[in-house]
Amino acid sequence: MSEEGTGVVAHPEIEEDSCKGCGRCVAACPRKCLELKVTLNKMGIKPVGYTGTGCIGCGMCFYNCPEPYAIKVVKP
C-alpha cells in the first residue's frame, strides 16, 4: 500500500542475523506475507523473509517477535 505523494510502500525490514526463526511473526501476519527462508543466517538458523508483497504495515510481526532488532516495519 502506498500513500499518495510519499512513494513509500509498507514493508517489514528484517535483520536476518538477529532472527531466531521462531515463526511467531509468520503466524501473526494477517496478510500471510512472511515466511521462513531456506537459507541460513550467521547463527545457522533459517530466518524469516518477506514475500515482497501484501504488507499493510500493521506492525503485528514486530510485536509478536521476541527479538528487539530482528524485524521492524516501515510504513507511509
Place this chain on the structure above:
Amino acid sequence: MKTIEQKGMYQKFPRSGKDTRVTHYCAGCGHGIVNKLVAECCAEMGLQDRTIFVDPVGCGVFTYYYWDAAHISAAHGRASAAATGVCRARPDAVTIAYQGDGDLGAIGFNNAFQAASRGEKFGCIFINNSLYGMTGGQMAPTTLEGEKTTTTPFGRDPALTGHPLHVCEVFSQLQAPVYIARVSVADTKRILQCKAAIKRLFEIQRDRKGYALLEILAPCPTNFGMNPLKAAEFCKNEMEAEFPLGVFRDTEKTGVGEAAIPKPQAPSAILAVKPVPQFATCAELFGVPDGVDAPPAENDPSVPERRFKFAGYGGQGILSLGICVAEAARLQRRHTLWFPSYGPEQRGGSASCSVVVSGTPIGSPTVEHPDVLVCMNQPSYERFVGDVKKGGIVIVDASVPIMKQPPEGVKLHQVPAIKMAEDFGVPKAANTMMLAALRAFKATGLDDEHLETALCASFKKKPQLIEKNRDLLHRAEAALKQP
C-alpha cells in the same frame, strides 16, 4: 514515513563481549516479547531517566543488558525486597521489579507478598511461564496440574505437590495494592493488551500511586518441549484455563476488587496511628545519655580496635553499662558501636551487648571474640568465657562459681560487684561497681574522666542519682585498688 521499531533498548547487547544485539532468550520466549514492550512503554512515556529496574535471578536476569535505564540486580527472590529499598530511598524514581515465577512465586514469595501488603511504591512485573526456566524446567508453584516438568516427569500431582499458585488472586486479598492484573503474550490481541497494562503500571509508578502487580503469562518453548507456536497455544489454552486473564483491581479507575476486601472500621482510640516521633540521633532513639556534646570521631590508626562483651541477667544494668563505655568512647572521639543482643531468652533471661571501640572506622558491631568480657551471672560467664581473646580480661561477679577456666593468657578478675552494691545500700548499682572495676583494671583504654562523665550522663533523667553513683564509683574503685 513511520517505522514501527524497538524503542528504549540499547543498540547493542555486548553480553559476551561480542558485537551482538540478539538477546539470550530462546526462540519464541515470552520474556523477549515482554522485554520489548517494557522498553517501549518506558521510552514512550519519557521515563527512561527516572526508571530504576530491579532485575531478578532467572531467565530474566540479563534485562540490564537490554533496557536503557538504571538497574539494580537482586539476589534470587529478593527483587521485591530490593525494590522496597529503592523506592523508599529514591521517591523521585519509577521503580519496577521484574521477576519470574520461580523467583517471585517460590523463593521470593514472602518478600513480594509483604511488599505488596505494605503498599510499597513500585510496580512488579511477574512473568508466569509455569516453571523454573533457567535452571532446567523444574516445577514451580505455578506449574499446572498434570504439567510435565523435569521434577514432575509424570505430570504435577496435586496430592503430592499441591495446586498451582494463583498469585494475582492471592495478592487481591491485600488491602494496599492499587493495581493487580493478569495478561498474556500468547498472541497479537493479548500482546496489545499487555502493552496497555504495562503502560498502566508505569503510569501508577510515575504518579507514585502505590503498589502494582502485573502478572504476564508467557510461553517457554524450551521447557514446554514445544515449538514456539505450540508453546504459545499452550500458554493461551492450558495456562489461561488455570489463570484467567483480567484486571483484578485498578482502584483509581474502576474500584474493581475493592469491595471484596472488608474495610476496617475506624480505629478505636487505642489503635489510632500516632505520628512517628522523629529522633534526631540514635542516642535519643535508644534513650541513651545525651546532652553531652562531643565532636565526631577522629581517625587515629594507632588506637587498635578493642572489643567488649557485657553479659548478665536482664535488669542488672548490662545494656546501660555497655552504653556507658560506648558513650565514654564517643566523648574521647573514638569510633564506637554498641550492639544489644536480643536472643530468644531476652525476656527475664540473659541480656548481653557488644561494644567496639576503635581509632578507625568499624566494620561490624558484633563481637565474637572479646578483649574484655564482663559477666554478672553464671550462665553468661560459661557461655562467653571460652571466646575471650588471648591477652584479654574477664571480669566476673564474685558470686559466680568458676567451674570453667578462661582460655590461656586471659586474666580473670572476680569482683564482688553485687555484694558491694548491696553493702553500699544501692543494690541496683552493681553495674556501676563493674564500671569501677573496668577503671581500676584499666580495661577500657579510655580516660577515667570520660567514663565518669558517661556514667553521670546516664542518670540524666534521675539527677538525684548522679552524685550518689559518682560517689559509689569512687568508693568501689578505691576498694578494688586495695591490694
